[in-house]
Amino acid sequence: MIVLKGISASPGIAIGKVLLYFDESEREAVPSYKIEFHEIESEKQRLELAVESAVDELVEIKTKADGIVRADDGSFLDAHLLMLTDVGLHDKVHREVEETLLNVESALLKVSNQIIAQMNDSSDSYLKERALDIQDVARRLLSHLMYKERKSLEHLTEDVILVTNNLLPSDALVMDKVHIKGIALNGGGRTSHTAILARSFGIPAVLALVSVTSNTLDGKYIIVDGYTGEVIIDPDKKTIDQYEIKKREFQKMESELLTMNQLPAETKDGKLIHLKANIEVKEEVDSVLSHGADGIGLFRSEFLFFRSGDIPSEEEQLETYSQILEMLKGKPVTIRTLDVGGDKLIPKVTGGYEEKNPLLGWRAIRFGLHEKKLLKAQLRALLRSSIFGTLRIMFPMVSGIEELDAVLEILKEVKEELRAEKISFKEDVPVGIMIEVPSAALTSDILAKKVDFFSIGTNDLIQYTIAIDRGNEKVAHMYEPFHLGVLRLVKLVVENAHKEGIPVSMCGEMAGDALASVILLGLGLDEFSMSSFGIPRIKKIIRSVSILEAQELVGTIMEMKSFKDVDKYTTAYMEEKFGIKSFK
Structure with a gap:
């Protein structure tokens, strides 16, 4: 039995025989x-x-x-x-x-x-x-x-798990969606066309496994876990039985949880929490709606630029933004302005600029303030789209009041231009910022006076707070959401925001972590934004606790000295109260 770890590209569990395809x-x-x-x-x-x-x-x-x-x-x-x-x-x-x-x-x-x-x-x-x-x-x-007929995946006669080096997008488009129950690839990434198609078809998929084709044979049994990103080759009967149970549990849980779609995410003592979805492309909106999201808490607009590899025009951006707003039918949509640089490079946008420390360099709002023309075109498209729904604009990686003032001035200029051109837009579009760096968290009392909401981006906040490159395998194990330094910063941000009467969301991976959900409630978070597939389970947890219980948990862990103690205590708490293992 061999266990491989890759990238979860499409959720679900698939168990079956391998079709090794070349x-x-x-x-x-x-x-x-x-x-x-x-x-x-x-x-x-x-x-x-x-x-x-x-x-x-x-x-x-x-x-x-x-x-x-x-x-x-x-x-x-x-x-x-x-x-x-x-x-x-x-x-x-x-x-x-x-x-x-x-x-x-x-x-x-x-x-x-x-x-x-x-x-x-x-x-x-x-x-x-x-x-x-x-x-x-x-x-x-x-x-x-070479006059060779390409092997087709279009018409298969039995259920299989497709294992291949890299599934070409044109093959994925026409493959047999009935008989292909899961996909495991050596290569690929979460934003590849193949990954997008797998999610669209509802087929569990794990990508970037590197060696899956060299470790399996046609007809062998394989398990694809699209929730954890694991693939198990030639599993023994005990493992197959465990995953059959896990698959049925997930299917049952999904069915049960989806019946809660129309119910609010409200704690036992009446605190209403908004659960929203993070998306990268508009094709994900159907899933957002089917999983009962209260809206979109983060639309990563840079994927418009990624998909074309070029700079989309104002009109092209307007079309996408307005379509998403219309599809949400009045539910709020938070669109983050272009977040490139660091580990997200687009040659036509960022050019060939190389940095020694890209994650500390020319990225996110710093890039936007430098490339003012590009930022203004995006803001024009965003404001123009506002008449099609409920828009919120969010600026990434603001580190202090100077950057915030600069970007708000640009937004003001864009509004004045649109008025002069007699172009319609909503004047009262809420504007917020992402809290992703410690300097923003520590000055959140100042920043809160200037914006309508905060959204905590824990992926970067954790990275910058603990000084951990989460892409570096030698130190990635030290990337710890329950580090007391991180929890104290979250607590500070929420307190400062609430003093100014503005809500706080969280759109990093921590927001979708069931283990962290009660802690975040106790810290006072108003809104969770995550993958749409995680919304039902977080909703169930929220509806099962009171704010008082959550605050008591936070009070206990904040007295601890080590994240290991916090992790151990919280895991035991969540397992006893919710049977958290069934969620993992």
Whole structure:
């Protein structure tokens, strides 16, 4: 029995037999041979014919996809069509044929591998995931050049768990959604097209497993846990039985919890808590609504930029923001302005700027204040979209009053411009900031006088408070939400906000952690924002306790000296009171 840990890309548990899938162009070596000078033109012509056939094939796939998936889920096909017809790509392959006198298959493989390597060498996760699109297009062309029929996942005859190196987006789009019960990939990331499609189809998926294909065989049993990101290969009967029980428990819990959708997240003594969802793309709105969210507490607008790899225009942004607001039908939507830099680089946006300490450098609101034109275009689109629903604007990583004053001045300028142009927008759109750095938490009494709400971003707040790079495997184990330094900062932020009469939300991973839920209640949090799938379980916990009970728990743990003591005590408390193991 082998246990692998990857990235949870789509929730759920799947147990079944492995279908080990490799595209034929992966299995078979691409031919490489010398050609004569007079054959160069015919090789170029072979490429053009392969392009024509590949375009026809993609158009057919696009036609099949209509009505099966949302238009945006299949939008990458348009990008693939553009890549296939990209003159620049053709020219590079032509030059390679001319300079090396090698056949066109070999030239195409070399050129595409160079592009993919450049993307994979980037520190930008978006570029790494887009490398898969180049791979998809190159394989499609190679299949036509080599006259090989691509193996299809479209019509299967039995239930399987799909295990492969990297599922190409075009294959994911047309795969058999009935018989493929789970997906386990060596590569991929949570924002890849494949991950988005898996969530859209409701298929449990774990990505970035690195070695899953080399550790399993066709027909072997495998377990995919889309909640924890674990994959268990060749599990013994005891483990299978445990996961069958876990699967039934989750399904039962999900069904039971979803019956609470219309009930408020209200404590036993009448304190109403708002539970909202974090989203990255508008395709997630259906899940937000189906899981009973009170709105969207964080829309990460940078994924608009990630998906195109470019700077979307004001009109393009307006279209997306207004669509999300309309889909929420009056429920509040908090949209965070562009949060790039650090570990989130977009070449067309951030350029080739390199930093020794990117997480401490040119990122988030600092980037926005420097790139004022870009920020103003986004604020214009946001304000214009406000007439379509209930919008809240949020600025990321504000470290002090100077940055807040600067960004509020820009917002004021944008409003004046829109008024002068007689463009409609709501004047009273609430404006808030994320509390992500200790300096903001420690001066939250000053900042609270200037904004309408706070949202605590615990992912960064914990990182900066304890000085832990959560991406560094040597110290990641020290990333601890229950560190007393973190809990004291959260308590301070909430107290300072409430003195000024403004609410406090939390949109970091800690907000969706069932183990932390009662502590956060006791610290006075007004709103939790998390993955939509976590909302029902947090709602059940909130409805099962009183504020007084939560405050008593906080009073006890705040007297402790070690996060280990806090963790041990809280785990025992939650297990006794809620049977927390059934939630994990």
